[in-house]
Amino acid sequence: MSGLSLFQLLNGVTFAALLFIVASGFTLIFGLLRIVNLAHGALYLMGGYCGYAVASASGNFFVGALAAMVCVGLAGLALDRGLLRFVGGNELRQVLLTLGVAFVVNDLLLVVFGGDTFTVPTPDFLRGALHVGTMFYPKYRLFVLGLGIVLFCVLWLMLYRTRLGALIRAGVDDPETIQAMGINIRRIFLLTFMLGAALAGLGGAVGGAFLTLYPSADAEILVFSLAVVIIGGRGSLLGAAVGALMVGLLNSIGQVMFPEFAYFVIFGPMALILAFRPYGLFGRAA
């Protein structure tokens, strides 16, 4: 239980950081705005391919990641204004609509990028391995871990220390009342939706560099994000962080110790948590 398991532990934690990046966007949309956006995985994949294309063309990973955020944020704008506003408040219709969008986006990406596997090129200084204790660990995965932590802090400050965050919280508490106080809450919600989508795009660009991009990657990341948000509790940023850590660690432990039960190792505990805390670890009733 030494070299290998520390390596696995770090794999779990860095995977958790990626999951947090994607799931934080999902928890903004699913938890705060109460929109069941099953196209979140497709937005991730779109961000991944966009990041790949721009990073390859420009030769700069960070330009690629930024392009992925902008591009997917705009896709979120189109999705919310163009489609989702017609099914507001009806969860079944949202599920069917966003699932349909996910299929369409996935097929369009298949047409453009084909079925090959791509890896987003990382910058030179993040290539190679870093000496960690008695072993070497990929620098890039440590970078993702740092990014996840920074993102958690930035989102927390945004939600709890800025006026925009207070507007979002007030809107989630009672949209009618904040609207009657002169605030255009639709605009705040649209902004939040675009931010959630942009985070999916960022996740795609970042994840596309170590999980690689392929046509069904969207469904896999969507299932992981759902597990993270359901375990952590809808709409809770801390819940998303803790949920991501649990899912990331369980996933890497499962893959090593019970490879044939890798999914069970994640979803078994999730079922158990839901049995005792139906709103997740940090969730509360709507």
Add this chain to the structure above:
Amino acid sequence: MLDVREIHSFYGDAHVLHGVSLSVAKGEVRALLGRNGMGKTTLIRSIMNLTPPQVRAGDITFKGESLRGRPSNEIARRGIAIVPQGRRLFPSLTVTEHLTVLKPASVTTGWTVAKAFELFPRLAERRDHYGNQLSGGERQMLAAARALMIDPELILMDEPSEGLAPVMVQHLESIILELKAAGLSILLVEQNLFSALAVADQVTVLEGGRVVYEADAQSVAHDPGRLNRHLGVC
């Protein structure tokens, strides 16, 4: 200033307001009285265009401009604030955030957080508490302070004295008089006749979605019997 003319409001197929007309002049406090279920809150919601109900006929004008069909945030921006029934505070916001969410702390014109805390010193002591951690009286103060932050010319207060201890009701009355002295117009929904008469210039009574009585507060004081028949109190 506010003119409601012959409005008909519906909850689905249920016809709740049957041609209600009412006006509030500048600097005037009008009390809107009536028993439960007579259409008082429906009227307030109709003015702000909060749906339901649906206003299907009639007109509502504020400073000469029609408000009908406008989104409620735009109506608020024209200078009408609401202190909703049941307060409707935000459980996830602190006392201070309830105020700064409507007007950034950097804006120093009109009502500011400091001025609101001056009017309600109790709120200053509770500034970091969340909306659901306040007593009934504090909640009402916060709902009123929040309404002031949009610098309204007219405040719609929907049963502000509901559930308050008598000493708090008195405090509320003095606040209403203070706001009136500052030139604000107030449409005050009340169940309590005496509380209403303590502050109102005009009294309107709703019954079954219709205006059945209208008078200035002085004449009510001279002949309370007629009003009491409509309210069914005493």
